[in-house]
Amino acid sequence: MTNHRDMEIILGKLLLIGVLISAAFVLVGGILYLYQQGQDPTPAWFYQPVHSGMSVDQLIREGLSLTPLGLINIGILLLVATQSFRVALLVFYYARIRDMKFALISGFILLMLVYSAYWRN
Amino acid sequence: MTILLFSALLLVFSFLAGLVGSLTGLGGGIVVIPVLVLVFHVDIHYAMGASLISVLATSSGTAAAYLREGYTNMRIGMFLEITAVVGAFIGALLIAVVSKVCLTIVFCFILFISAYLTIRRREDYETYTTSHPWAESLRLNSTYPMNGKLIPYHVQHVPFALLCMGFAGILSGLLGIGSGTLKVLAMDQALRLPYKVSTTTSNFMIGMTAAVSAGIYFTHGYIVPNIAFPVMLGVILGAFTGAKLMSHLHTRLLRILFSIALCFIGIQMLYNVYTGAV
Numbered sequence: 001m002t003n004h005r006d007m008e009i010i011l012g013k014l015l016l017i018g019v020l021i022s023a024a025f026v027l028v029g030g031i032l033y034l035y036q037q038g039q040d041p042t043p044a045w046f047y048q049p050v051h052s053g054m055s056v057d058q059l060i061r062e063g064l065s066l067t068p069l070g071l072i073n074i075g076i077l078l079l080v081a082t083q084s085f086r087v088a089l090l091v092f093y094y095a096r097i098r099d100m101k102f103a104l105i106s107g108f109i110l111l112m113l114v115y116s117a118y119w120r121n
Numbered sequence: 122m123t124i125l126l127f128s129a130l131l132l133v134f135s136f137l138a139g140l141v142g143s144l145t146g147l148g149g150g151i152v153v154i155p156v157l158v159l160v161f162h163v164d165i166h167y168a169m170g171a172s173l174i175s176v177l178a179t180s181s182g183t184a185a186a187y188l189r190e191g192y193t194n195m196r197i198g199m200f201l202e203i204t205a206v207v208g209a210f211i212g213a214l215l216i217a218v219v220s221k222v223c224l225t226i227v228f229c230f231i232l233f234i235s236a237y238l239t240i241r242r243r244e245d246y247e248t249y250t251t252s253h254p255w256a257e258s259l260r261l262n263s264t265y266p267m268n269g270k271l272i273p274y275h276v277q278h279v280p281f282a283l284l285c286m287g288f289a290g291i292l293s294g295l296l297g298i299g300s301g302t303l304k305v306l307a308m309d310q311a312l313r314l315p316y317k318v319s320t321t322t323s324n325f326m327i328g329m330t331a332a333v334s335a336g337i338y339f340t341h342g343y344i345v346p347n348i349a350f351p352v353m354l355g356v357i358l359g360a361f362t363g364a365k366l367m368s369h370l371h372t373r374l375l376r377i378l379f380s381i382a383l384c385f386i387g388i389q390m391l392y393n394v395y396t397g398a399v
Contacts, residue, residue, distance in 0.1 A: 008195060012185030015328070019182040023357060030128070030350040038125030046127075046348065050166045053342030072346035076353070079177055083332035090199065101259065105199055109329060112206040116213075117336035 007093050011086055018082025025075030033068035056117050084113045124347075127161070131351040134160060139179065139359020144367060145376045146305075146320065147239055147383070148327075149356040150176040150298035151232060155386045158225075159393070163348060165221055165228075169297030170343030173331050175356035176299040180328040182357055183364060187321040194263050194318055197276065197308070198325040201286040205304075208290020209330045213337035215295050225394050228296050229387040235302040236380035236387075248274075249313060255279040265318050274315055282311040286326075294334040297343070299327040 045051060054062070056077070063074035087110045094103035134156050135149075142149035150172040157168035187193050216224070252262050256276035264271040285307035289300040301323050308319035338344045 004195075005191070008188040008191070008193065011195075012188035015181040016185040019178055019357070022178070023354065026350050026353055029346070030354065033347070033350070034125050034128060038123060038128075040124050042122050042124055042127045043347075046167070047162050047164065049164055050342045053340045056336065056339060059339060069346040072350045076174055076344065076346070076349060079174065079181065080332045080335045082181060083177070083328050087329065090195075102196065102199060105203060109199065109202050109206050112210060112333055113329070113336075116210055116333045117339075119336055119340060 007090075011089065014086055014089065015082060018079060018085070022075045022079040022082070025078065026072050027075075029068045029071030029073075029075060032071065036068060055120070080117070084110060084117075087113060128351045131157075131161065131348070132355040135175065135352045135355025136359040136362075139175070139356035140363045140366075141359075141375075141379055142356070143179070143360040143363030145239055145379045146301070147235055147379070148176065148299045148301040149179055149360055150296075151235055151302075152383070153352060153356060154228065154297065155232070155390055157348075157352070159386065159389060165224060166216070166341075166343045167345060167348050169216075170338050170345065171297075171349040171352035173297040173334060173338055174344060174349050175353045176297075177328055177331040177335065178353050178357045179360040180299065180324050180331065183360065184325055184328065186364070187324055190321070191266050192315075192317045192321040193325045194261070194314070194322045195325065196259065196263070197261050197312065197314070198322045200259060200261065200279075201282060201307075202326050202329050204283050204287035205290035205293075205326060205330045206333045208287040208292075209294035209333040210290075210337070212291035212294025212296075213334040215291070216337075216343075217341065219295070222394050224296070225390055227292075229391050231292060231296065231298070231300075231303075232383055232387040232390075236383045238302050238306060239376050239380045249277060250275065252276050253279045263318075265315050272315075274318070275313075277313040278311040282307045285311060290330055293327075293330050294337070297334070297338070299331060301327060 059073045059077055063070040087106055091103055091106040091110055094106055135153055138152035138156055139149040142152045153175060154168045154172050157163045157171065158165050252275040256262055256279055261276045262274065264273045286304065289303040289307065292303065293300040304323035304326060305319045308314045308322060309316060
């Protein structure tokens with residue numbers, strides 16, 4: 001398919017598109033959030049220690065309900081997911097050019113990315 | 122303070138952090154964390170979460186331009202990422218057991234080192250004619266463009282760089298920063314890469330390292346949309362503006378002044394630890 005130089009350009013474009021889509025979600029979510037709650041005082045928990053976390057599954061479910069904060073979360077998740085896409089693309093590319101050492105290296109990094117997203121305490 | 126005012130101020134400060142972070146090469150994260158903690162009195166864990174997201178966005182957003190220019194060495198980036206991702210995973214897990222006081226002290230320490238390295242950064246390079254054996258077998262040697270020609274370079278001390286990247290990864294996961302300065306240091310001093318290759322390859326790696334920590338940050342609740350969104354948008358806008366301004370500005374003086382300012386910020390944070398305000 002492609003040579004090394006083309007691959008670099010494709011990867012760069014993938015990352016840029018990922019950021020733009022992600023930023024669009026975050027921007028729309030942010031504007032809606034400020035429109036709905038902008039006049040409220042900042043909640044006390046902003047200044048207090050972290051109270052609770054959320055799993056990636058919960059984040060996706062909350063995001064799909066299309067609340068303003070859910071949209072922001074979807075944007076952030078897309079940003080993180082773009083990184084897995086780019087590494088997956090590299091696994092494919094290195095396997096394609098029969099560079100097995102680098103296909104394995106990229107595969108390991110992909111595994112770490114996916115594993116950490118689904119990691120549970 | 123209303124949410125609107127809080128978010129607007131956060132956007133402005135994050136824009137400035139992204140701007141100076143990109144102009145000085147320090148990165149947005151290391152600047153935005155003290156701003157959130159000292160100016161907005163946000164818990165340091167939330168500050169780290171918001172910073173991590175903005176680091177991820179900046180790295181992805183600028184990678185396209187760097188990859189097009191042909192400086193980035195993807196093979197080196199992927200190879201060194203092996204230890205960086207493991208480090209980031211360990212670092213992010215460590216947050217749960219490290220106290221905030223300890224976290225703040227480590228952060229300030231990294232702040233001082235980054236400021237120091239930014240002042241004394243080496244822009245010239247030496248030419249080697251031989252490479253480390255690993256560089257040969259993994260085909261890490263490459264070329265970079267200069268004055269319309271492709272200049273070859275030879276990669277040195279690969280295992281040491283791998284070790285340094287593991288350490289940089291731990292700090293990245295532990296503090297929610299990109300650890301760009303440390304990554305550049307490892308590539309510059311151990312691998313002996315040309316400076317522009319080091320900085321662009323470091324940028325190429327930062328996104329992957331940060332993405333590994335992000336999963337764990339979500340689970341722990343460090344990334345909250347309310348605080349992360351103005352920070353992410355502000356830092357991206359600032360970083361892009363910085364990249365545009367870069368060629369028109371003499372950045373050396375800025376880098377020195379700003380590094381000194383960062384040291385004062387670090388001292389202020391340490392003082393807060395001392396008085397028990399963190």
